[in-house]
Amino acid sequence: MFTDELGQGGNAAGGPDNSAGHHSGTGESLVQLITPGGERVSHPQYDAWVREVTDEQLGSLYEDMVVIRRIDTEATALQRQGELGLWPPLLGQEASQVGSARALRDDDFVFSSYRENGVAYCRGVDLADILKVWRGNASSGWDPYTVNMATPQIIIGAQTLHATGYAMGIQNDGADSVAVTYFGDGATSEGDVNEAMVFAASFQSPVIFFCQNNHWAISEPVRLQSHIRIADRAAGFGIPSVQVDGNDVLAVMAATREAIERARHGGGPTFIEAVTYRMGPHTTADDPTRYRDANELEDWAAKDPIARVKGLLERKGLLTEQLEAQVAAKADAVARELRAGCINMPDPQPLDIFKHVYSTPNSWLDRQEDHYSRYLASFGDPAGANSEEGAR
Amino acid sequence: MTQMTFARAINSGLRKSLENDPKVILMGEDIGTLGGVFRVTDGLQKDFGKHRVVDTPLAESAIMGTAVGLAYRGYRPVVEIQFDGFIYPAFDQIVSQVAKIHYRTQGDVKMPITVRVPFGGGIGSPEHHSESPEAYFTHTSGLRVVSVSNPQDAHTMIQQAIACDDPVLFFEPKRRYHDKGEVDESIDPATALSMEKARVVAEGKDVTLVAYGPLVKTAKDAALAAADEGVSIEVIDLRSLAPVDFATLEASVRKTGRLVITHEAGQSGGLGAEVAASITERCFYHLEAAPVRVTGFDVPYPYSKLEMHHLPGLDRILDGVDRALGRPNSLSGLEG
Numbered sequence: 001m002f003t004d005e006l007g008q009g010g011n012a013a014g015g016p017d018n019s020a021g022h023h024s025g026t027g028e029s030l031v032q033l034i035t036p037g038g039e040r041v042s043h044p045q046y047d048a049w050v051r052e053v054t055d056e057q058l059g060s061l062y063e064d065m066v067v068i069r070r071i072d073t074e075a076t077a078l079q080r081q082g083e084l085g086l087w088p089p090l091l092g093q094e095a096s097q098v099g100s101a102r103a104l105r106d107d108d109f110v111f112s113s114y115r116e117n118g119v120a121y122c123r124g125v126d127l128a129d130i131l132k133v134w135r136g137n138a139s140s141g142w143d144p145y146t147v148n149m150a151t152p153q154i155i156i157g158a159q160t161l162h163a164t165g166y167a168m169g170i171q172n173d174g175a176d177s178v179a180v181t182y183f184g185d186g187a188t189s190e191g192d193v194n195e196a197m198v199f200a201a202s203f204q205s206p207v208i209f210f211c212q213n214n215h216w217a218i219s220e221p222v223r224l225q226s227h228i229r230i231a232d233r234a235a236g237f238g239i240p241s242v243q244v245d246g247n248d249v250l251a252v253m254a255a256t257r258e259a260i261e262r263a264r265h266g267g268g269p270t271f272i273e274a275v276t277y278r279m280g281p282h283t284t285a286d287d288p289t290r291y292r293d294a295n296e297l298e299d300w301a302a303k304d305p306i307a308r309v310k311g312l313l314e315r316k317g318l319l320t321e322q323l324e325a326q327v328a329a330k331a332d333a334v335a336r337e338l339r340a341g342c343i344n345m346p347d348p349q350p351l352d353i354f355k356h357v358y359s360t361p362n363s364w365l366d367r368q369e370d371h372y373s374r375y376l377a378s379f380g381d382p383a384g385a386n387s388e389e390g391a392r
Numbered sequence: 393m394t395q396m397t398f399a400r401a402i403n404s405g406l407r408k409s410l411e412n413d414p415k416v417i418l419m420g421e422d423i424g425t426l427g428g429v430f431r432v433t434d435g436l437q438k439d440f441g442k443h444r445v446v447d448t449p450l451a452e453s454a455i456m457g458t459a460v461g462l463a464y465r466g467y468r469p470v471v472e473i474q475f476d477g478f479i480y481p482a483f484d485q486i487v488s489q490v491a492k493i494h495y496r497t498q499g500d501v502k503m504p505i506t507v508r509v510p511f512g513g514g515i516g517s518p519e520h521h522s523e524s525p526e527a528y529f530t531h532t533s534g535l536r537v538v539s540v541s542n543p544q545d546a547h548t549m550i551q552q553a554i555a556c557d558d559p560v561l562f563f564e565p566k567r568r569y570h571d572k573g574e575v576d577e578s579i580d581p582a583t584a585l586s587m588e589k590a591r592v593v594a595e596g597k598d599v600t601l602v603a604y605g606p607l608v609k610t611a612k613d614a615a616l617a618a619a620d621e622g623v624s625i626e627v628i629d630l631r632s633l634a635p636v637d638f639a640t641l642e643a644s645v646r647k648t649g650r651l652v653i654t655h656e657a658g659q660s661g662g663l664g665a666e667v668a669a670s671i672t673e674r675c676f677y678h679l680e681a682a683p684v685r686v687t688g689f690d691v692p693y694p695y696s697k698l699e700m701h702h703l704p705g706l707d708r709i710l711d712g713v714d715r716a717l718g719r720p721n722s723l724s725g726l727e728g
């Protein structure tokens with residue numbers, strides 16, 4: 001029923017040599033500003049959105065991507081060493097996350113899935129807080145209001161509605177912020193994502209639908225989710241869309257900036273499909289060799305998002321020893337801080353299980369807490385801090 | 393005091409909440425121009441505008457999910473689900489998001505969302521318009537669930553629910569919408585009886601009869617009828633379904649020694665089971681008989697010609713009271 005030939009534009013258009021004929025919009029080819037070889041190519045519509053990106057800023061984007069990859073690698077190692085229960089690697093998606101997150105203002109608000117740990121880094125989330133949920137120390141890591149980013153959503157696509165509602169609130173407040181929601185190609189099959197687009201279009205809310213098409217929803221290829229290019233679906237909702245090379249940090253930034261400007265000025269929602277690739281497993285519990293071809297991985301390795309910025313910096317004569325040393329030192333420092341923050345994270349206390357279920361006292365739960373604390377106290381440890389239920 | 397219908401009493405409570413707090417926003421299908429299919433929101437969009445009384449597209453999950461986003465932004469959304477049987481598309485957003493975000497964010501993000509649900513049967517409707525889904529929600533931690541039985545409580549408790557920082561499922565007995573009652577609109581919801589407290593609506597000494605929502609009226613009628621036979625029934629309007637005010641129930645059962653609970657929802661795994669188990673745990677030695685449940689059957693809500701067999705009526709409730717009292721009843725002679 002589904003074949004490789006059937007119209008999944010992302011597969012075909014993502015090829016390393018595809019650098020000609022860029023247009024945005026329905027049915028047109030993907031936007032690329034840096035080729036996989038590191039060559040800056042011009043684009044009539046999107047050049048303008050990154051024209052003022054300075055050499056220094058380009059170096060900074062490079063640094064972000066290297067650091068995020070290092071966070072990802074370190075977290076995977078921590079999982080393998082038993083320090084994390086699970087980790088969802090973002091390897092290969094660094095440009096999609098950095099290019100979009102660095103286009104946001106502080107007062108914009110992000111609603112993401114669980115793989116946007118690179119976005120969380122860009123929003124300024126403390127490193128250890130990124131790991132908290134994966135270590136099992138809390139059901140989320142940070143106060144959303146300190147960084148204007150909701151904590152990771154695990155239910156696929158649910159957060160797109162939260163972003164849309166938040167954007168409706170922005171409209172009511174007469175503010176010019178925007179909401180951005182991140183989700184994957186698999187999520188586009190969910191009812192919530194489609195309903196979010198209906199609401200966003202009807203109310204013309206300032207929300208950006210940022211879809212990272214990383215080609216795989218655990219073991220299911222993107223062609224199982226969509227018979228047409230994902231970006232082309234947006235037209236059916238009356239939402240402008242663009243398909244962008246998700247491994248090209250400048251193209252992603254340009255498309256995101258365009259969408260944000262539209263939203264800030266009353267132009268309503270935009271759908272961005274960032275065509276990228278999940279180089280790693282779905283999570284550390286997954287084994288992609290069971291369902292995908294090694295050749296495909298090789299093809300995408302040739303389009304690596306970091307290599308191409310590095311190539312561009314080199315061509316521009318900006319890849320100095322000093323820059324390389326500075327970036328490496330930063331990545332090392334971040335990795336050390338991440339690891340230390342993870343290992344030294346204080347364990348939660350047994351009675352924390354009852355905290356924050358409600359914001360005001362609840363007679364049912366208060367009774368259960370009282371009974372459980374008496375039970376723990378029966379071991380001679382009133383706080384229950386040192387007893388480990390189930391260890392007897 | 394003013395005579396008004398149940399529906400009008402809620403409307404007046406919603407109006408007060410809209411007036412008192414600019415962050416209150418109403419959302420739902422047909423609630424604006426039309427004023428709701430039961431006219432509960434009649435006139436509110438005209439007076440408060442389309443941005444505060446929002447006619448939404450027909451997508452319950454999206455109504456709930458966007459309410460979550462609005463709550464993130466500091467709003468107090470009041471969502472109307474048009475009929476009980478239409479709440480299931482929103483179930484995931486309610487259970488996985490609305491109920492859990494406060495816990496997930498360790499208290500950083502509040503979800504002061506009120507979900508208004510016209511529920512229950514007795515109006516001769518087709519499928520999906522007469523259900524009693526409350527137990528799905530009383531079983532979900534993070535939610536508060538209430539049901540109102542009279543216009544005054546409806547008026548006061550809708551304001552209390554909206555003012556509550558936790559999410560509240562607010563079940564309105566649709567077959568009582570047109571019943572009239574005295575409503576004192578000057579009652580301050582902040583000092584009125586908390587919506588978490590049950591209320592003894594008829595005092596008695598022989599048996600405790602617990603009801604909520606549409607069956608409170610039926611239970612009161614049953615108590616009057618029983619009094620003619622010399623049986624004294626104490627009727628308790630539960631009001632809060634999660635958490636249940638067991639202290640009030642316990643005090644009553646310690647006095648009467650007998651417990652009957654009635655609801656329209658099916659029996660197995662229902663609220664009656666929770667009340668029976670908890671009261672048995674709390675005051676076993678005061679019970680003179682096993683608790684009795686008089687409920688709807690474990691069937692999909694039946695077609696309307698049969699619904700009066702499904703819904704506990706006065707006589708079935710009295711039959712249950714007889715069982716609790718060990719008097720002759722329809723099951724006399726059956727073992728166990």
